[in-house]
Amino acid sequence: MADVARAAGVSVMTVSYAYSAPHRVSPGTRARVETSATALGYAGPNPAARSLRQGRSNSIAVVVGEGLTYAFDDPESSRFLAGVASVCVEFQQSLTLVPVNGDARDADRIRESAADAFVLWTGVSDGPLLDAVVASGRRVAIQGAEPDSLRARPDVDQVAGRVHVVTIDDRSAAAAVATATFAGAARPAVVSFALEDEQEATVVHGPALDDVRFPGARQRLRGYRDAVEAAGHRWADVPVAVVGRNHRQDARPVIEELLGGADAQESAPDAVVAMSDQLALAVLDVLTETGRSTPGDVAVSGWDDSPEAAQHGLTSVHQALEEQGTQCALLALGQVTEAPTAPWSLALRTTTRPERP
Structure with missing residues (x-):
């Protein structure tokens, strides 16, 4: 210079x-100045050095728990990130994505980030990652169910002012959609997100919910269990197909195991609730290929009320993910200081049976 x-x-x-x-x-x-800078090959002040002097990078980091490509491939992820991006544009902030893999290096990625604030998206649980985010001293907005450890921290009062959770009432929404889906069903079933780190796709029966690592999946399973028991079934008898990843194609093998082939229709589930529209669409794919109808043979519901859900007539839980992204970004920037419970509603369509009069 x-x-x-x-x-x-x-x-x-x-x-x-x-x-x-x-x-x-x-x-x-x-x-x-510009002419002299060009002649000398000077590109301008180092932005990293300027950020260091100012103590700010003017950026938000979105921590993506399902892998970097998920942020672009998954329609619901795109909606959420669009909400975050709109706030970044309004307040002239940069947006960075920090993919985490569930290993020991995740905390290092957080500590090395120069972002001023964090938004945590997809399946945040207690552990080193969350500890590193909270310990950073920066503002944090978490989309989804509140991790258990936040309320148990000795510094909970200080943390509460800068760590916020944006979520719907997952348990109530899950109970409502399961009640609609399981109406008149004899053999209810569930397609669930991962229950633990490095989850292998599998079918289990009535999992012990206190052992479920991820709070969002745990709350939804509690709601499903509420509906199962209200309908007179035993939770221990309910098959739950647990996926390793929230992906329509990746989930197919375990969903095929859950539903059985065309010759297993008499013993196969006759109603299935899925924790996302992508998983519910995978259920519809398998049913179509094995010659079963919806809701005649199997009632099906999803979660998120995506455009694809509407296109396929899929009953789903509606939540405004773009608005939640906006809310998370505003909280992360300190533009708002409270996170009200986000609204939800049921989008009842043709894949579930109408209630009997």
């Missing part, structure tokens, strides 16, 4: 203003 100042015949401060506050420099002086 000093060389540019000498070449342009101005002070170092004037060169700095030409880049950081051009309204404070006359057009002629700014032109001389």
